[in-house]
Amino acid sequence: MDANPAISFKQICFSYGERPILENASFEINSGEHLCVVGPNGGGKTTLLKLMLGLLKPQSGKISLFGASPIKNRRTVGYVPQHIHFDPLFPICVKEVVLMGCLGNHIGKSFTNEEKTKAEKVIEELGLTEQIHSPFYALSGGQRQRVLIARALIMSPKLLLLDEPTAHVDAQAEAQFREILDRLAKTLTILTVSHDLSFVSAHVKRVLCVNRKVHIHPTEALSGSLVSKLYGQEMRFVQHGHCEGACKHE
Amino acid sequence: MSELLRHILSPEIPFLRNALLAGLLASVPLGMVGTHVILRRISYLAAAIAHCILGGIGLFSLLQVRLNLPWLNPTYGAIISALAAALLISRIQQKHAAREDSLIGAIWVSGMAVGLICFQVTPSYVDPMSYLFGNILLINKQELIITAILGIIVTGCLFRYNKELTGIAFDPEFAELRGLQVHRWNLLLLTLTALTIVIMVSLVGIVLVIALLTLPPALAMHKKTSSRALLVRSTIACAILMTGGTCVSYAIDLPAGPVIIGITGLSYLCSTLRKGY
Numbered sequence: 454m455d456a457n458p459a460i461s462f463k464q465i466c467f468s469y470g471e472r473p474i475l476e477n478a479s480f481e482i483n484s485g486e487h488l489c490v491v492g493p494n495g496g497g498k499t500t501l502l503k504l505m506l507g508l509l510k511p512q513s514g515k516i517s518l519f520g521a522s523p524i525k526n527r528r529t530v531g532y533v534p535q536h537i538h539f540d541p542l543f544p545i546c547v548k549e550v551v552l553m554g555c556l557g558n559h560i561g562k563s564f565t566n567e568e569k570t571k572a573e574k575v576i577e578e579l580g581l582t583e584q585i586h587s588p589f590y591a592l593s594g595g596q597r598q599r600v601l602i603a604r605a606l607i608m609s610p611k612l613l614l615l616d617e618p619t620a621h622v623d624a625q626a627e628a629q630f631r632e633i634l635d636r637l638a639k640t641l642t643i644l645t646v647s648h649d650l651s652f653v654s655a656h657v658k659r660v661l662c663v664n665r666k667v668h669i670h671p672t673e674a675l676s677g678s679l680v681s682k683l684y685g686q687e688m689r690f691v692q693h694g695h696c697e698g699a700c701k702h703e
Numbered sequence: 704m705s706e707l708l709r710h711i712l713s714p715e716i717p718f719l720r721n722a723l724l725a726g727l728l729a730s731v732p733l734g735m736v737g738t739h740v741i742l743r744r745i746s747y748l749a750a751a752i753a754h755c756i757l758g759g760i761g762l763f764s765l766l767q768v769r770l771n772l773p774w775l776n777p778t779y780g781a782i783i784s785a786l787a788a789a790l791l792i793s794r795i796q797q798k799h800a801a802r803e804d805s806l807i808g809a810i811w812v813s814g815m816a817v818g819l820i821c822f823q824v825t826p827s828y829v830d831p832m833s834y835l836f837g838n839i840l841l842i843n844k845q846e847l848i849i850t851a852i853l854g855i856i857v858t859g860c861l862f863r864y865n866k867e868l869t870g871i872a873f874d875p876e877f878a879e880l881r882g883l884q885v886h887r888w889n890l891l892l893l894t895l896t897a898l899t900i901v902i903m904v905s906l907v908g909i910v911l912v913i914a915l916l917t918l919p920p921a922l923a924m925h926k927k928t929s930s931r932a933l934l935v936r937s938t939i940a941c942a943i944l945m946t947g948g949t950c951v952s953y954a955i956d957l958p959a960g961p962v963i964i965g966i967t968g969l970s971y972l973c974s975t976l977r978k979g980y
Contacts, residue, residue, distance in 0.1 A: 506880055527880055537874050542924045543742065544933045545873055556870040557882035561863045588927060604877070 457520030459484045459612055459642040460505060462667070465514035467500060474500045478514070478667040484611070487638040489653040490646040492663035498646045499535075501663055502614050505644075506532055519611060528557075531605030533598070535616040535646075541590050548572055548585050550600050554607035568607070575603040579633065595626020602633065613637060615645045619652060631656065707954055719953060721847060722839040726945030728850050729902050732857035734938030736899040737920040739861070739892055742872035742930075748893065750913045751807045752788045753900045755814030757834060757909055759784025761821030764829045778849060781904060784814065785897035793890040837908030839949055839959040846905050853902050857895050861934070868892060869930045906945075907960040914964045918971045919944055925974050944970065 460482040467475045474497045482488055490498050503509040504516055507523035518526040531554075551572040552564050559565065564572075576585050579599045584592060589600065598618060605613060618634075619627045634656065637643060644661075647653055653660055654672055662668045710716050711723065740749050763780025766772065788810055795806045822831045833841075842850075861868070867888060871878040875885050896916075903912040923936035948963030955962075 508876065508879065527882060530880070532877065532880055534874075534876065537877075539873055540742065540744070543873060544924065544928050544930050545869070546929060549869075549930065550873070553870045553873065553877065554881070556867065556878055560867060560883075563866065 487643040496664040531610035554604040595622040730941035734941040741920040751811040755788035757818030758814035761818030765821040789893035789897040
């Protein structure tokens with residue numbers, strides 16, 4: 454386990470022009486933790502991920518991943534976007550998409566045999582062996598999401614960032630995804646952006662609440678009133694016990 | 704058909720053989736660059752570069768006559784203006800993304816305006832139509848050599864960096880995360896596009912070059928294939944359309960450029976309707 458925190462934000466401020474998105478965000482996430490990021494649309498969740506990835510620079514404050522800057526540590530981070538905009542006729546198969554995770558390793562040279570073997574292994578681990586040569590556009594939402602997870606995992610990252618991974622998948626694909634995530638959480642630090650509070654309560658111990666300000670709460674503290682305060686409107690918090698089939702309403 | 708074959712083989716009619724050879728030589732960079740232009744959806748940028756070339760051609764034509772510098776070939780002006788337009792567009796994409804449309808539109812029309820003014824004030828008569836619509840049948844040996852050299856440069860670069868350019872076309876944000884500096888790769892692609900357009904101007908002209916750059920790869924995409932195979936299929940489609948169009952135009956005695964583009968456009972429309980896209 455790394456001595457440095459996996460993610461450290463110190464007094465981070467970020468705005469798009471005049472519009473502030475994050476104000477004095479400070480928190481630390483330890484190696485091996487699995488946290489969820491919750492908050493209303495426009496609250497700064499995706500911005501938070503992009504700051505961690507080094508795609509955006511904060512106006513003030515310091516961000517470090519495993520003790521180094523996000524740009525320096527980019528290759529130790531796996532990122533699964535909410536969705537990607539691609540041409541529906543883009544000629545790329547599952548294996549090629551997964552191999553894109555190795556882009557930048559050998560510029561101007563083909564993917565190595567070792568990388569191709571690793572891609573096949575990750576594809577197998579995510580249950581996509583039958584689709585390995587299928588065009589990416591021909592896959593279902595759930596299968597595409599697993600391909601993007603495989604692409605993020607091929608470089609054996611220490612930190613996995615997922616942006617609303619269950620937003621565009623059906624119930625069956627979501628269940629498969631939860632299984633995969635539970636398996637990955639044993640070896641990786643994971644941060645998942647999600648609006649699905651039942652998913653949050655079932656899978657993580659701490660929650661990162663983001664709405665311009667950032668606060669970390671234990672999952673048990675995530676009550677209807679806290680969620681209402683966070684989202685700025687009356688919310689009904691429905692907690693599903695996935696194994697027992699029980700429901701708790703507040 | 705047999706008469707056409709006789710003309711192609713006849714030593715007295717070298718221009719037809721030159722035209723067919725030029726078409727085949729140009730098909731390779733055209734098919735490969737066109738594939739990436741389609742995958743990146745930058746045909747608008749390619750069109751801006753193509754029209755900007757007229758400015759360089761016009762300026763060099765004027766200087767050639769006014770300064771009495773016969774070696775100052777307008778093709779050099781085309782190369783310089785195409786590369787300058789590629790660089791400028793790349794900077795706009797990087798620094799002024801919000802105003803990209805209007806700024807690129809300004810480059811497009813400014814290049815054309817400079818070219819037309821220069822043609823007007825050049826003492827000897829220069830026909831802008833020959834640059835706007837080209838004529839593959841008038842291509843000479845020197846232009847064939849330039850086409851071959853530029854073709855080798857463009858093809859070599861695209862073969863070497865196909866993996867990176869495809870990755871950026873598929874998901875630029877992820878490619879950036881993998882350490883690729885996307886704006887630099889965009890500049891490379893725009894530079895290769897600019898060089899390919901220069902090759903094509905003498906063959907089909909500025910106005911028609913965009914159709915030939917984008918339609919054969921779009922046609923090749925109708926067959927499900929991998930990204931590497933698409934490069935080959937696009938090149939073959941280009942070669943067939945260029946050769947077929949040149950032969951048809953010669954046989955029916957109509958300008959080669961419009962006939963090539965007409966056949967290309969019809970082939971694409973028929974294939975699209977047949978596939979039901």
